[in-house]
Amino acid sequence: MYxxxxxxxxxxxxxxxxxxxxxxxxxxxxxxxxxxLEGPDGVVSWCFGHLAEYAMPEAxxxxxxKWSLEAxxxxxxxxxxxxxxxxxxxxxxxxxxxxxxxxSYVVNACDAGRxxxxxxxxxYELSGSHMPVKRLWISSMEDSAIREGFRTLxxxxxxxxxxxxxxxxxxxxxxxxMNASRAFTKVYDYRLSVGRVQTxxxxxxxxxxxxxxxxxxxxxxxxxxxxxxxxxxxxxxxxHFTSREEANRLAxxxxxxxxxxxxxxxxTKTASPPKLYDLTTLQRDANRLFxxxxxxTLECAxxxxxxxxxxxxxxxxxxxxxxxxxxxxxxxxxxxxxFPFLVADPSDETGRLLxxxxxxxxxxxxxxxxxxxxxxxxxxxxERHVLILVAARLLCAAGRRHVYETVKADxxxxxxxxxxxxxxxxxxxxxxxxxxxxxxxxxxxxxxxxDPGVSGEGQDLSSLYQGASFSPVHxxxxxxxxxxxxxxxxxxxxSAMERAGSSEMEADVERxxxxxxxxxxxxxxxxxxxxxxxxxxxxxxxxxxxxxxVSVLPEYLKSAKMTSDWExxxxxxxxxxxxxxxxxxxxxxxxxxxLEECRQIDGDERNRFGTHQERESIGTCxxxxxxxxxxxxxxxxxxxxxxxxxxxxxxxxERMRKKLDAGMAKDLLSKGKTRVKDLYSAKKxxxxxxxxxxxxxxxxxxxxxxFPKTSGGRQKGAGSR
Numbered sequence: 001m002y003x004x005x006x007x008x009x010x011x012x013x014x015x016x017x018x019x020x021x022x023x024x025x026x027x028x029x030x031x032x033x034x035x036x037l038e039g040p041d042g043v044v045s046w047c048f049g050h051l052a053e054y055a056m057p058e059a060x061x062x063x064x065x066k067w068s069l070e071a072x073x074x075x076x077x078x079x080x081x082x083x084x085x086x087x088x089x090x091x092x093x094x095x096x097x098x099x100x101x102x103x104s105y106v107v108n109a110c111d112a113g114r115x116x117x118x119x120x121x122x123x124y125e126l127s128g129s130h131m132p133v134k135r136l137w138i139s140s141m142e143d144s145a146i147r148e149g150f151r152t153l154x155x156x157x158x159x160x161x162x163x164x165x166x167x168x169x170x171x172x173x174x175x176x177x178m179n180a181s182r183a184f185t186k187v188y189d190y191r192l193s194v195g196r197v198q199t200x201x202x203x204x205x206x207x208x209x210x211x212x213x214x215x216x217x218x219x220x221x222x223x224x225x226x227x228x229x230x231x232x233x234x235x236x237x238x239x240h241f242t243s244r245e246e247a248n249r250l251a252x253x254x255x256x257x258x259x260x261x262x263x264x265x266x267x268t269k270t271a272s273p274p275k276l277y278d279l280t281t282l283q284r285d286a287n288r289l290f291x292x293x294x295x296x297t298l299e300c301a302x303x304x305x306x307x308x309x310x311x312x313x314x315x316x317x318x319x320x321x322x323x324x325x326x327x328x329x330x331x332x333x334x335x336x337x338x339f340p341f342l343v344a345d346p347s348d349e350t351g352r353l354l355x356x357x358x359x360x361x362x363x364x365x366x367x368x369x370x371x372x373x374x375x376x377x378x379x380x381x382x383e384r385h386v387l388i389l390v391a392a393r394l395l396c397a398a399g400r401r402h403v404y405e406t407v408k409a410d411x412x413x414x415x416x417x418x419x420x421x422x423x424x425x426x427x428x429x430x431x432x433x434x435x436x437x438x439x440x441x442x443x444x445x446x447x448x449x450x451d452p453g454v455s456g457e458g459q460d461l462s463s464l465y466q467g468a469s470f471s472p473v474h475x476x477x478x479x480x481x482x483x484x485x486x487x488x489x490x491x492x493x494x495s496a497m498e499r500a501g502s503s504e505m506e507a508d509v510e511r512x513x514x515x516x517x518x519x520x521x522x523x524x525x526x527x528x529x530x531x532x533x534x535x536x537x538x539x540x541x542x543x544x545x546x547x548x549x550v551s552v553l554p555e556y557l558k559s560a561k562m563t564s565d566w567e568x569x570x571x572x573x574x575x576x577x578x579x580x581x582x583x584x585x586x587x588x589x590x591x592x593x594x595l596e597e598c599r600q601i602d603g604d605e606r607n608r609f610g611t612h613q614e615r616e617s618i619g620t621c622x623x624x625x626x627x628x629x630x631x632x633x634x635x636x637x638x639x640x641x642x643x644x645x646x647x648x649x650x651x652x653x654e655r656m657r658k659k660l661d662a663g664m665a666k667d668l669l670s671k672g673k674t675r676v677k678d679l680y681s682a683k684k685x686x687x688x689x690x691x692x693x694x695x696x697x698x699x700x701x702x703x704x705x706x707f708p709k710t711s712g713g714r715q716k717g718a719g720s721r
Contacts, residue, residue: 008104010042011097011131015110015119018306019141020046023109026146035093045097047110051087052122054174055080069186069598073179073591079171081126085697091123098129105132107153112137113314113361113518114574117159118166135159139312139362141305142370164580165573172196172566172587176557179591183598184552190609191636192549193530194557196566197515198523199549202532203558204496205542206550208488215484221247225259225411225418226474234459236411236418244479250416251475258471259413261464271402273430275318276353276364277393279517280494282313282386285393287490289438290385291538294490294521300386301365304379308370310390314518315362319355324363328353332398334369335391338376341440342392342433347400367391385441392437399430407461413473422461487539494520500560514563529647531633543633548609554597556590618662619669622696628669635665644696652703653692656680668694673706 012027014020020037024030029039036045057064057074059082064074083091098106106129110116124133133156138149173196180194223238236259241247275281279298286297301313320328328350336343353364367390376384407422428435488496497514515523524540527533532546542550556562566586572578617627618635626639637644646668648660657680667674673693681688691706 009102011100011103011106012042012044012109012136013094013106013120013123014044014046015049015116016306017046017048019109019111020044022141022306022308023146026143027150035090036097042103043097044109045094046090047094047119047123048087048090050119050122051091051094052081052083052126054170055082057178067182067186069183069595072183072595073175073588074182075175075588075591081122083126091126094123095127095129098124098127098131103131105134107134107136107150108156108159109136111314112139112312114162114166114169114516115314115518117162118170121163121166132156139315140368141308142368143308161576162574165570168573168580168583169570171584175587175591180557180594183595184549187598187601187606188552188609189606190548192552193532194549194553195523195526197519197563198526198530198532199553200500200558200560200563201493201497201514201523202527202542202546203550203553204493204500204560205488205527205533205540206547208485209542209547212484212487217484218242218482220480220482222478222480223247223250223254223418224476224478225254225413226476227259227411227420227470229470230463232460234409234420234461234464236409236420238416238418240480244477247477250414251477254413254416254473255475256472257414258469259411259418259473260470261409261466261468262412263410264464264466265408267406268426269404269406271404271429271431273349273352273397273399273401274393276320276366276397277390278316278318278364279313280316280498280520281318282365282389282393283521284491284494285389286386287494287538289389289441290382292382292385293524293535294494295525296382297386298518298521300380300383301390304383304387304390307374307379308368309374309376309379309387310367311365312362313365315360315365316517317359317362318364319358320353320363320366321359322354322356325350325354328366328394328398330369331367332394334372335367335395338371339388339391341436342388342395347429348398349400350398353394353397365390366394388437388441392433395433396430399433400427402429402431403427407464409461409464420459420461420464422459422464424458424460424462487536487541489538490524490540491538493524493540497523500564513567514560516567528649531631531647534633545631545633552608554594557594562590618666622669622672628665630662630665635660635662635669646694646701650701650703655682664692668692679705 012020012023012029014023024037024039024044027039027041027044029037029042029044031038033043036043038044059080060074060076063071097103106124108117108120108124110120134153135156135158136146136149137154138145176194176196181192184192184194220240220242221244222240225234225236225238227234227236238247238250241250277285279301282301283292283294283297286292286300287294292300298313301310304310305313329348332348332350367387371387371391376387379387403426405424405426407420407424409420409422411418411420486492497520500514514520524533527546528535528540531543532549533540533542535541550558566583569578569583569586573580573583616629617638618630619628620626621628621637621639621642621644623644624637624639624642626637626642628635628637628644633648635646635648646660646665650660653660658676658678664674664676672695673691675689676692677689678687679690680686689708691708693704693706695702695704
C-alpha cells in the first residue's frame with residue numbers, strides 16, 4: 001500500500017481519466033466524486049487531453065472574423081486560452097480544486113513530455129492558481145513506478161524550460177497556420193491550409209510523386225548461365241545489355257559450352273542485434289509488418305502503457321539507463337514466459353541495452369513485468385500485435401548476432417564474364433526470434449531487398465571452388481525495366497520525416513527531422529484529413545490539391561531544413577541553451593517576409609485556381625449560408641472565410657465501413673440527417689440500417705446515429721466527429 005511521504009494534503013492532476021484511476025488506486029483515493037477521486041491524503045483529478053487551446057483570431061479582435069490580407073499579420077500581444085464547451089465542466093472542477101486552500105501543493109501527473117507539460121500548464125494558467133507545483137515524471141504506469149515517482153517528486157521549476165519549449169511550439173504552429181493559411185487563401189481565392197510541419201512533409205510527398213511521374217523507364221536484358229552442380233542449378237548472370245539482340249547473341253554463343261570458375265570470394269558477415277524501439281521505429285515496423293497507420297500504433301501503444309503493459313511510448317531513445325540492467329533481465333524473463341514462441345535464441349546480453357548518455361527524457365520502449373499478471377485477452381488484436389512487437393524487439397536486442405556467409409563466384413564462358421551470388425546462414429541468432437514473431441503473427445512483411453538485376457542471391461554455392469569447370473551449360477535471357485522511386489508508405493515516410501534536413505545540418509545537431517516521435521502520426525493524419533494526401537493500402541500519396549498547394553508556396557515554407565532547425569531550437573530551449581524570444585522572433589520575421597511577398601503576387605497568378613461559377617452546389621452551408629460544393633476528398637463551403645467542411649472519409653463512418661457520398665451530404669445539409677443502409681457493426685459482426693445525424697458544433701461536424709423504430713422504441717447512438 002502507498003504511504004504518503006509528505007505531511008501535507010495533495011492534489012494530483014492527470015492527463016486522462018484512465019491514468020487518474022490508476023494513480024488514484026496506488027494513492028488509495030477511492031471515493032468517487034464528480035470529476036475527481038478522493039482519499040485520506042488528497043485528491044486525484046484529470047484533464048481530457050487539451051482542455052484549453054489558444055483562442056481563434058476573432059477572440060482578439062472582431063475584425064479578424066473576416067479573412068483579409070490587409071489585416072495580417074495576426075500576432076497576439078497577450079495570448080488567450082479558451083476551454084471548449086464540451087470540456088468546460090471538467091475545467092470548472094479543476095479550477096475550483098486548484099484554488100482550494102485544502103491542498104498544500106498540486107502534482108502535475110500529465111504525460112511526462114512536452115505535450116503533457118503543455119496540457120497542465122494551460123489549465124494551471126487559466127485557473128489563476130498560485131498553488132505550489134510538483135512534477136511526477138515516470139516512464140511506466142506500474143504501481144512500483146508510480147510509488148517511486150511520488151517518493152521522488154520534482155520541483156516544477158526543473159521543467160520551466162520544457163514549458164517554454166511547449167509554449168513556443170504551440171504559438172509557432174498557431175502563427176504559421178493562422179497567418180499563412182489566410183494569406184494564401186485570400187491571394188488565390190481558394191481554400192489553402194498551411195502548417196509549420198505538415199507543409200514540408202507534404203512537399204516531400206509531392207516531390208516523390210514528381211520523381212515517379214517524371215521517371216523514364218529503360219529496358220535492359222541479362223544473359224543467364226544455368227549450371228548443373230551436383231543436381232542443383234546455379235544461376236550466373238552477365239552484365240546488363242541495352243539490346244535484346246546482344247543478350248541473345250551471348251546466350252547463343254554460350255549454349256552447350258564450358259564455364260570455368262575463375263575466382264571465388266567468400267565472406268563471413270554478421271548482423272548485430274537491432275536497438276530497442278523508440279516510437280518512430282515501432283510505428284515503422286507496425287506499418288511494414290501489419291499495415292497499421294502511425295496513429296493506430298501510437299493509440300495501441302498508449303493504451304498498453306495505461307494498462308501497465310509497456311513503458312512510456314512517446315520516446316526518441318533506443319536505450320535503457322545504466323541502472324536498469326536488473327529490470328531488463330526481469331522483463332526478458334517475463335517476456336519469454338508470456339510469449340513462449342519467442343524463446344528461439346536464449347542469449348540475454350542485457351549490457352548492450354544500457355547507455356544513459358543516449359537516453360533523453362525517457363528510455364526505450366520495453367514491456368513491463370506486469371505482462372505476467374495482465375489479462376491479454378482484453379487487448380484488441382492490434383494491441384496484442386504491438387505488445388508482441390515490443391517484446392520481440394527486446395529479446396532480439398539482447399540476442400546473439402546473426403551470422404551468415406556471402407559468396408561471389410566469377411565465371412568465364414566464351415571469353416565473357418558472369419557472376420553468381422550466394423548466401424547461407426551460419427547462425428540465426430536474433431533473427432530466430434524475429435522469424436518466430438512473424439510466423440506467430442502471420443505477417444505479410446515486405447522483402448527489404450528487391451533488386452531485379454541480382455539473381456539467385458540465396459542459392460547454395462558452398463561446393464564451388466576456384467578452377468571448377470562445368471560443361472555443358474545452358475542459357476536464357478531475361479528482360480527487366482529500371483524502376484522508379486517507390487511511393488512512400490507510412491514506414492518510409494516516418495523514416496524520411498525523421499531524417500529530413502539531416503544532410504544540410506551539422507553532424508553534432510541532436511534533433512533533426514520534421515516533428516517529433518510524438519507528433520509525426522498526427523501530422524500525417526492532418527494531411528489526409530485536409531485532402532492533401534490519401535492512403536492507398538500502405539502507400540501515402542499526395543493528391544492534386546496537395547500538389548496545387550505546394551506549387552504556390554515559397555521555398556522556405558516547404559523547407560525541411562528550416563523546420564528541422566526549428567525542431568532543434570525547441571530541443572535547445574528545453575535544455576535552457578536557446579532563448580525562446582529568439583525562436584519566436586525568427587517565426588514572426590519569416591511571416592512578415594511571407595506577407596510582403598504575397599502582396600506582390602500579380603493578378604494572373606492569383607487566378608490560377610479559377611472560380612466556382614460553373615460548379616453545381618449540393619446544398620447550403622449550415623454555418624454561413626453560402627453554397628457547398630463537392631471536392632475530391634470532401635464537401636466544402638464556397639465561402640473562404642468559413643471553416644465548414646464534411647470529409648468523405650471520416651473516423652466515425654470508417655469504423656462502420658462507410659464513406660460519405662454526395663446523396664448523404666445533400667440530406668445532411670438540407671435535413672440534418674440521412675438514412676444509411678449496410679452499416680457494419682464489429683461488435684455483432686452484421687450489417688444494420690440507421691439514421692446518420694449531423695450537428696456542427698465547436699467548429700467541427702459531430703455525428704450520431706438514430707435507429708429506426710422497433711418494438712422496443714428508439715435507441716440513440718453515441719456522438720463523435
